[in-house]
Amino acid sequence: MNADQFPRDETLAQLYQRLQAEADAAYRASPFSALSTDYFNRFSRDPDARPADGETWIDSSLRPFGKVYPERSRRTQDRLRSGQAWKLMLPDDLSPLGKRMAEHLLDFMARCMNVRLALEQRPRANLTTGFPHAITLLDRDGGEPATPSSFTITAMNDRVLAAGRDPAGLRDAVVSLVDTFGLRQAPALRCGSQTFTPKLAVRLGAIPWLGSHKDAVFMGYNAVLLNEAQFPTTCASLYAISTSDAIPELAARRRPEVLAAISAGARAARDYGMKCYIRLDTVDKFRPDDPLFDAHPDIRGSLTCKADGNYSLCTEHPLVRRYLCESVAGLFREVPELDGIVIIVGGEAFYHCYMRPYGVEHGETNCPRCARSDAETVVANLCNAIAEAAREGKPTAEIIIWLYSAQVWSADRNQEQLIARLKPGAAVLTEVEKDETLEKPGGLTKLLWDYSIDMTGLGSRARQQLAACNRVGIPIYFKSEPELSFEAPRLPNVPCIDRWLDRAEALAASGAKGSFVFPAFKPFHATSSGEVYKFASWVPAPDKEDLLQRFAARIAGRQAGPHLREAWRAVSQAIPFSPDLPPYYLGPYYFGPGHPMIADLNAKVPQTFYGKHLFAAESTASDGLKDVPGFLTNARADSGNVNAVGESYRQMERLLARAAAEIRTAQPLVPDRCRSMFGSEASTILWFYHTARTHANFYESCQCRSAWAEFAAHPKPEDAERARALHSRWIKVLENEKENAEAALPLMAADMRLDYYFGTDHTYRHGVDVIRAKLELVEREISEYLPALWRRYEAAVKDHEKGDFTAESAENAE
Numbered sequence: 001m002n003a004d005q006f007p008r009d010e011t012l013a014q015l016y017q018r019l020q021a022e023a024d025a026a027y028r029a030s031p032f033s034a035l036s037t038d039y040f041n042r043f044s045r046d047p048d049a050r051p052a053d054g055e056t057w058i059d060s061s062l063r064p065f066g067k068v069y070p071e072r073s074r075r076t077q078d079r080l081r082s083g084q085a086w087k088l089m090l091p092d093d094l095s096p097l098g099k100r101m102a103e104h105l106l107d108f109m110a111r112c113m114n115v116r117l118a119l120e121q122r123p124r125a126n127l128t129t130g131f132p133h134a135i136t137l138l139d140r141d142g143g144e145p146a147t148p149s150s151f152t153i154t155a156m157n158d159r160v161l162a163a164g165r166d167p168a169g170l171r172d173a174v175v176s177l178v179d180t181f182g183l184r185q186a187p188a189l190r191c192g193s194q195t196f197t198p199k200l201a202v203r204l205g206a207i208p209w210l211g212s213h214k215d216a217v218f219m220g221y222n223a224v225l226l227n228e229a230q231f232p233t234t235c236a237s238l239y240a241i242s243t244s245d246a247i248p249e250l251a252a253r254r255r256p257e258v259l260a261a262i263s264a265g266a267r268a269a270r271d272y273g274m275k276c277y278i279r280l281d282t283v284d285k286f287r288p289d290d291p292l293f294d295a296h297p298d299i300r301g302s303l304t305c306k307a308d309g310n311y312s313l314c315t316e317h318p319l320v321r322r323y324l325c326e327s328v329a330g331l332f333r334e335v336p337e338l339d340g341i342v343i344i345v346g347g348e349a350f351y352h353c354y355m356r357p358y359g360v361e362h363g364e365t366n367c368p369r370c371a372r373s374d375a376e377t378v379v380a381n382l383c384n385a386i387a388e389a390a391r392e393g394k395p396t397a398e399i400i401i402w403l404y405s406a407q408v409w410s411a412d413r414n415q416e417q418l419i420a421r422l423k424p425g426a427a428v429l430t431e432v433e434k435d436e437t438l439e440k441p442g443g444l445t446k447l448l449w450d451y452s453i454d455m456t457g458l459g460s461r462a463r464q465q466l467a468a469c470n471r472v473g474i475p476i477y478f479k480s481e482p483e484l485s486f487e488a489p490r491l492p493n494v495p496c497i498d499r500w501l502d503r504a505e506a507l508a509a510s511g512a513k514g515s516f517v518f519p520a521f522k523p524f525h526a527t528s529s530g531e532v533y534k535f536a537s538w539v540p541a542p543d544k545e546d547l548l549q550r551f552a553a554r555i556a557g558r559q560a561g562p563h564l565r566e567a568w569r570a571v572s573q574a575i576p577f578s579p580d581l582p583p584y585y586l587g588p589y590y591f592g593p594g595h596p597m598i599a600d601l602n603a604k605v606p607q608t609f610y611g612k613h614l615f616a617a618e619s620t621a622s623d624g625l626k627d628v629p630g631f632l633t634n635a636r637a638d639s640g641n642v643n644a645v646g647e648s649y650r651q652m653e654r655l656l657a658r659a660a661a662e663i664r665t666a667q668p669l670v671p672d673r674c675r676s677m678f679g680s681e682a683s684t685i686l687w688f689y690h691t692a693r694t695h696a697n698f699y700e701s702c703q704c705r706s707a708w709a710e711f712a713a714h715p716k717p718e719d720a721e722r723a724r725a726l727h728s729r730w731i732k733v734l735e736n737e738k739e740n741a742e743a744a745l746p747l748m749a750a751d752m753r754l755d756y757y758f759g760t761d762h763t764y765r766h767g768v769d770v771i772r773a774k775l776e777l778v779e780r781e782i783s784e785y786l787p788a789l790w791r792r793y794e795a796a797v798k799d800h801e802k803g804d805f806t807a808e809s810a811e812n813a814e
Contacts, residue, residue, distance in 0.1 A: 220534020
């Protein structure tokens with residue numbers, strides 16, 4: 001381990017900046033960065049693919065007469081004998097967005113399908129029914145006339161016509177063409193005509209890590225959260241983008257470069273016809289002796305988080321209210337392409353005096369001004385004032401009120417009282433599953449205190465909030481992570497693709513105005529789980545099993561695809577056996593095979609297993625820089641009986657072992673052209689398996705340790721055989737874990753996405769160093785500590801037989 005990974009004199013801002021630069025460099029060097037830096041890198045043409053009956057086959061070469069496939073029908077043979085090279089045909093008045101998408105289609109066909117289409121333009125009147133031996137793109141007269149962004153794709157023997165109802169419809173038609181060719185692994189379309197209509201008006205996603213707006217479009221999104229690609233904390237500070245002079249002392253917090261980055265991102269989004277939003281926060285609070293309070297002592301809000309914590313500004317004070325409103329209105333004037341702002345008013349981010357006040361009861365505050373009111377009134381006043389100000393800057397602007405962890409102040413579980421007070425210009429964002437509970441076998445109760453893929457549909461809180469918004473005519477959006485689930489938070493994505501597709505279908509059928517599918521904790525890796533959402537977003541939607549079979553074949557090749565499909569199925573079946581969501585980034589569910597077994601409770605755990613929870617800096621910067629342990633010393637049983645919890649993890653291990661076996665069977669069958677995409681899937685599935693195996697071994701080892709303490713406290717000759725069996729089992733568990741960690745080490749070394757060091761809102765030592773340190777510990781436990789325990793136990797038993805057993809003997813046996 002490098003002792004200088006966290007220099008003592010490094011500030012939080014310096015640490016963030018350094019980690020981001022190191023992460024970007026490591027990711028660029030990773031083979032898996034190809035997935036997010038260019039969406040088209042995931043596609044390739046199957047050299048063995050052949051035209052099927054009823055397909056339109058697109059080719060750019062003149063095929064010699066008579067070179068046909070004798071097994072095909074006369075109609076197919078005639079089409080292949082045509083001797084016509086295909087083109088991409090555009091109307092001469094095509095919109096700028098249409099031209100941009102045409103360029104991407106040309107690029108995709110050349111790079112991924114080995115088809116080089118000549119580009120031609122003709123008068124629109126000549127292209128209404130397509131053009132012979134051409135893919136024709138139209139940005140009107142397709143789709144459903146009453147449904148924006150809808151489109152129609154028609155494939156005939158000698159032509160393909162993709163027509164949008166509008167330019168956005170054509171954009172999505174090109175995305176659909178790329179997906180169809182990609183899933184077919186060949187430049188072929190089934191003959192016929194199909195109109196597609198969107199299920200949701202807004203499908204918001206994130207720009208993939210080191211990628212572009214183009215990649216977000218082809219991932220299936222028509223809206224983007226700009227700051228996900230711009231800021232390491234996924235938020236922009238309101239103080240940084242403010243142009244208000246209402247409180248002159250805050251001008252020092254301005255960062256014009258942030259506003260410039262937002263403006264550039266918004267313009268790029270508009271080039272693709274995408275809506276664009278920005279997350280704002282006021283996390284940077286104020287020390288008690290901040291000079292701001294010398295000039296304006298009465299704007300001091302609540303003391304937050306702890307006795308020596310920082311102060312927020314009181315949003316009920318007229319001067320603060322003016323500053324906030326001018327800042328928001330100014331943002332929309334400076335960036336007219338911006339469609340909305342997202343603010344968390346629940347448990348973090350955009351502060352008011354009922355958010356995390358120190359030393360008061362639930363629903364109370366230590367701000368004297370706000371204490372005269374109530375939480376719902378104060379929060380509603382803030383939201384409505386900002387919404388009104390936003391519409392002064394832009395009449396169609398939307399302020400999206402994110403209710404994440406609002407239970408810390410809310411008078412009701414579903415925040416219905418707050419929703420009832422919201423006015424036009426405000427909308428609600430809420431999570432699909434957060435704060436729900438699931439009953440599990442063995443009498444376990446699993447609290448989904450944060451993001452989980454165990455519940456794929458809408459929970460009761462989300463449904464009640466949807467109803468509350470409908471009652472007052474306020475739009476609602478549903479939030480889902482695209483890749484993260486706290487069943488296994490170190491993975492770049494949790495590869496339970498069946499469940500992610502179920503989540504996508506639930507979002508699409510929810511009745512909300514839109515879905516917000518963006519990562520709140522880490523960069524967007526643009527993996528399979530993030531990609532699969534779009535397939536459920538349209539009417540008609542593909543058959544689920546057929547889609548997953550073709551999706552797996554596209555990723556792994558035709559021979560290996562069925563094995564990848566079965567691996568996804570096994571992972572999806574394993575998720576419901578997850579008994580709980582442990583605390584953030586703590587324990588085997590996070591460290592996986594890097595987690596120590598802690599057989600000896602008295603042994604000092606090396607500093608290698610400590611890190612920094614950078615997100616804790618929301619309280620104070622010093623909290624984010626503290627060294628904190630990433631390991632557990634005892635098995636957790638918050639959800640119920642520890643034996644049932646341990647058995648649940650063992651059941652997860654069994655199912656994930658099936659998935660790992662499918663991956664190993666698939667590996668030699670994967671063609672070279674699919675290695676990168678399949679490698680991404682294989683890495684995450686195998687790491688998840690090793691993680692569950694560690695979790696099960698840790699629980700069993702802790703149970704062995706507890707049972708051993710009972711034998712050691714009362715060492716009787718009649719118990720010696722049972723003690724020996726327990727001791728032998730304990731050694732076998734640790735040997736199993738040593739083997740598990742050894743097998744996982746090459747995975748960690750090969751995939752920086754697994755590295756604990758690159759945690760974004762947290763960081764530990766590099767994963768390879770952690771696993772090696774764990775192996776040293778477990779080897780000592782196997783070869784030194786457990787044998788010594790047995791020797792002491794045998795001596796205590798002999799003392800008991802001789803009648804010499806004392807309290808000192810029992811202590812030695814333990």
